[in-house]
Amino acid sequence: MLVFLIRRLSQSLVVLLVMSFLVFVGVFAIGDPVELLVSPDADQFERARVIRDLGLDRPLWEQYGVFLLQSLKGDLGNSFVFNQPALQLILERMPATLELAFAAVIIAIVIGIPLGMVAGLRPHAWYSRMIMSVSILGFSLPTFWVGLMMIMLFAVMLGWLPASGRGETVDLLGVPVSFLSEDGLRHLLLPAINLALFKVSLVIRLTRAGMRENMLMDYVKFAYAKGLSHGRVIFVHVLKNILVPIVTVVGLELGNVIAFAVVTESIFAWPGMGKLLIDSIYRLDRPIVVAYLMITVLMFILINLIVDILYSVLDPRVRIADVKS
Amino acid sequence: MDAAMPTLEVKGLRTHFFTKAGVVKAVDDVSFRVGRGEVLGLVGESGSGKSVTGFSVLGLVDPPGRIVEGSIRFAGRELVGIAERQWRDIRGAKIAMIFQDPMMTLNPVLRIDTQMVEAIRAHEPRIERAEAHRRCIAALGQVGIPSPEERLRAYPHQFSGGMRQRVAIAIALLNKPDLIIADEPTTALDVTIQAQILYEAQKLTRETGTALIWITHDLTVVAGLADRICVMYAGRIVEEGSVDEVLDNPLHPYTRGLIGSVPGRNKRGSPLYQIPGMTPSLIRLPRGCAFRERCREAVEACGEPQPIVHPAPGRAVRCCRCSRPGAVQ
Numbered sequence: 001m002l003v004f005l006i007r008r009l010s011q012s013l014v015v016l017l018v019m020s021f022l023v024f025v026g027v028f029a030i031g032d033p034v035e036l037l038v039s040p041d042a043d044q045f046e047r048a049r050v051i052r053d054l055g056l057d058r059p060l061w062e063q064y065g066v067f068l069l070q071s072l073k074g075d076l077g078n079s080f081v082f083n084q085p086a087l088q089l090i091l092e093r094m095p096a097t098l099e100l101a102f103a104a105v106i107i108a109i110v111i112g113i114p115l116g117m118v119a120g121l122r123p124h125a126w127y128s129r130m131i132m133s134v135s136i137l138g139f140s141l142p143t144f145w146v147g148l149m150m151i152m153l154f155a156v157m158l159g160w161l162p163a164s165g166r167g168e169t170v171d172l173l174g175v176p177v178s179f180l181s182e183d184g185l186r187h188l189l190l191p192a193i194n195l196a197l198f199k200v201s202l203v204i205r206l207t208r209a210g211m212r213e214n215m216l217m218d219y220v221k222f223a224y225a226k227g228l229s230h231g232r233v234i235f236v237h238v239l240k241n242i243l244v245p246i247v248t249v250v251g252l253e254l255g256n257v258i259a260f261a262v263v264t265e266s267i268f269a270w271p272g273m274g275k276l277l278i279d280s281i282y283r284l285d286r287p288i289v290v291a292y293l294m295i296t297v298l299m300f301i302l303i304n305l306i307v308d309i310l311y312s313v314l315d316p317r318v319r320i321a322d323v324k325s
Numbered sequence: 326m327d328a329a330m331p332t333l334e335v336k337g338l339r340t341h342f343f344t345k346a347g348v349v350k351a352v353d354d355v356s357f358r359v360g361r362g363e364v365l366g367l368v369g370e371s372g373s374g375k376s377v378t379g380f381s382v383l384g385l386v387d388p389p390g391r392i393v394e395g396s397i398r399f400a401g402r403e404l405v406g407i408a409e410r411q412w413r414d415i416r417g418a419k420i421a422m423i424f425q426d427p428m429m430t431l432n433p434v435l436r437i438d439t440q441m442v443e444a445i446r447a448h449e450p451r452i453e454r455a456e457a458h459r460r461c462i463a464a465l466g467q468v469g470i471p472s473p474e475e476r477l478r479a480y481p482h483q484f485s486g487g488m489r490q491r492v493a494i495a496i497a498l499l500n501k502p503d504l505i506i507a508d509e510p511t512t513a514l515d516v517t518i519q520a521q522i523l524y525e526a527q528k529l530t531r532e533t534g535t536a537l538i539w540i541t542h543d544l545t546v547v548a549g550l551a552d553r554i555c556v557m558y559a560g561r562i563v564e565e566g567s568v569d570e571v572l573d574n575p576l577h578p579y580t581r582g583l584i585g586s587v588p589g590r591n592k593r594g595s596p597l598y599q600i601p602g603m604t605p606s607l608i609r610l611p612r613g614c615a616f617r618e619r620c621r622e623a624v625e626a627c628g629e630p631q632p633i634v635h636p637a638p639g640r641a642v643r644c645c646r647c648s649r650p651g652a653v654q
Contacts (some may be wrong), residue, residue: 006335007569014394024329024366028590203616218424218425218426218429218430219430219431219433220423221385221424222424222430223432224385224416225383225385225416225417225421225422225424226416226417226421226443226444226447226496227413227414227415227416227417227418227444227447227448228413228417228443228444228447229413229447229467232443236435236443237432240432240434240435241432241433241434266493315433315434316433316434316436316480317433317480317482
């Protein structure tokens, strides 16, 4: 277990290094942030001062070297726009995004697994066909369009739920969260459902496929031959078997949701990391974009690690030592 | 239980599968009986309906299949048509089943003790955990698994194929059933393990009086194990009798073909006999004898439905040519 962790983390460091280089060079190539930062009527002397202050007069390899040295100290540079540490700016907005992402994944699991089980057990019933048809919609409708429609229906026409912002937040262990206040929960509902739509469809399809495949297995028939009830066979024997692929996909999707909730956050004006990233790309705020992607990579590495560990809990045939990188 | 009453009596059983292509008559008018402590060998090639017969007795026929006709009497009680809840009380408690592939029958993600204790709990919900464990250990010991207390905490993948089949048998024994249906339980195992399992099965029926239906395509297996044999072909029993009589003096041409195709010492060097042709489609069975197309002795009368004839006490055969006087030597 320890060897596994050490090997895994050292591999992650290499990934981080390569990633940081690619992003650094990539953002450098996009354009010159000075054009956007300095007011158009500034004189030549003023421009030169800003360029020197930001360190943009030095060659690329030197800028990258300074960045690497600083990041070892935990400093990912200051935002060009806000003139605050990039890391701090991102971490401030992280709880909002995490809250939205977890809410979406929980919705996906709570709705997706039961519906998938029903559709898998009675594949020919009318309600199962309906579940599958709706899940195709969930897959294929673009998130931004569904988001706008939801705002139109629930916020504008019916006036049931607010359309934007986080609402009232409550501090939980020093972190502001929305889901503990009624107002915050009402604000969370629409964006979370919007973000969950695709995942619900995914979980339904995975669960249904696993259910149909497993119900035909000999172990199910053997379980029935022991005189077990339907409930015991389905919820203990079958469910535990189909959980392995679901955990994998949901784990990876969690990373995706956290890192790229950009569209939903923009539509619902949710003050999370995704919105910060979009704004920073517009303004060519390089430190924030680089820091954001570094954090994203780190997050994916951690989630993959947790998924691998969960594997060995769910499936006794997989032991941590067997999990290759 | 009344000593004269058979443990299981199946009469005129028909289990059909209603598929898009047509009605598959997997079991078509099958009758047999098994007494206390008796071992019945159900022999036939793949697709002859022997497994479906076994599942019918447990009420475990998967849709689109169902029992359309016939009677299954267990200890005098009719099972066809009873409610699912009543089936559940019989499965595993009165009638247990062992499957063909031990690699597939145990749930890979549950520990052995979980899978054993739930088999007891299903029928005795109030049993204490320690008592259930004690019975599991006793059952594992009975089928020859070394250090059963430790093995109880293992997962199925930590056992070899033969050991897994022993665990499956131990699970079947847990509730001391009156009848065990074994569906080719040794087919997936190598020969030495097969011999051990057969020995255990024999010992079991002698010691406990449990009746056993041993489903197999392997005549050599039933030769040493069974008391009586039913030979199945295309959903029907074509010959029935005591194991010695059927093997020494087979009446039905199909049984003779089966026995002829077993390799033996005295046949070394000569080409092994093969039954020509293939089993017929169960959707379009001929009106008469289903074996007619492959039979070397077929005559005009084989095109008519074949009656069951009893050429000698305790013997039955579904072949018109065997009803001639002097057919049995």
